[in-house]
Amino acid sequence: MLEQRGYAMTDVAEVRALVRDHGWATLVTGTAAGPVVSHLPVLLDPDGGDDLAVLGHLARADAELHGLGQHEVALVVQGPHGYVSPSFYVSGPYVPTWNFVVAHLHGRPDVLGPADTYEVLERTVDHFERDRPVPWRLASVAEYAHRISGGTTAFRLRPDRIVGKAKLSQDKPAADVDSVMAALDRDPTHANPALAQAMRQRLASLKG
Secondary structure (H helix, E strand, O other): OOOOHHHEOOOHHHHHHHHHHOOEEEEEEEEOOEEEEEEEEEEEOOOOOOOOOEEEEEEHHHHHHHOOOOOOEEEEEEEEEEEEOHHHOOOOOOOOEEEEEEEEEEEOOEEOOHHHHHHHHHHHHHHHHOOOOOOOOHHHHHHHHHHHHHHEEEEEEOOOEEEEEEEOOOOOOHHHHHHHHHHHHHOOOOOOHHHHHHHHHHHHHHHO
16 A cells, blocks of 8 residues: 555554444555455454554464464555545545545464354454443353354464555645535435544544
């Protein structure tokens, strides 16, 4: 990913929040047989403190294809993103673009054993069920869950390099940024309130 200082997301707390709130990630490994790509849920390691440590799991067969633990990987976590039409601006000339928030986490994951893998599965369920009125728990099907958990492999990634990017119209005049956010709130075709909120948060952090 092209690193541009004006869009760089260097605050670890921001990256932690991205992982916490957008837990569907892409795992990329360069192996001797070629690139291997998987998509999987991830969550923050609650034992990671203020540092960034990520837990994830995937099918054992996929883990074997990746040679998980044997190679450096890139874990891509994508936040809010979407199309920005030139008609959203009040000045110009401009061309269409795409605003987005993303982080690439680079490092070699630690492969976890069966007991820790099951704990990751429990924590993953708890994380994604946390906002439901009555959260479902893996313990409710414990016998079945233990039986099939052997088909999964969990890992912990403590990245040794993080490349974060929040391209959110920071290079545009304030009037255009305001106009884009308003359009993303209500445009009948390309409304994207989550992206508008990400822009507001970035604007507030730049002012702060």
